[in-house]
Amino acid sequence: MRLPTKPPLQIPGPIRDRQLSWFVLNYLDLPFFGVPFINALLVPKVFYLAGVMDEAERLGATKLLMDLGRYSRKAIEYAGDSGRQELEFFLPV
Numbered sequence: 001m002r003l004p005t006k007p008p009l010q011i012p013g014p015i016r017d018r019q020l021s022w023f024v025l026n027y028l029d030l031p032f033f034g035v036p037f038i039n040a041l042l043v044p045k046v047f048y049l050a051g052v053m054d055e056a057e058r059l060g061a062t063k064l065l066m067d068l069g070r071y072s073r074k075a076i077e078y079a080g081d082s083g084r085q086e087l088e089f090f091l092p093v
Helices: 017-027 040-049 055-068 073-081 084-090
Strands: none
Touching: 040 055, 040 073, 040 084
């Protein structure tokens, strides 16, 4: 993995997912080898699909994330609509 060679970037305040993904993909210039970027709202669903959380825990964790963060309608809809097929990359083998 190549380390960033650009000077440190100062980012004021909270970072939204779109800003963070742009920063990671463009500013750091790291090779991702086709690894998809995951939204924080998807983590409880990944844990649920992997059998780590039950449905009630998943719903509680998702609500907590939504209360703490600011997510676009598109991100919320994608997290709600995504299933095993879309999240297969993140599930244990």
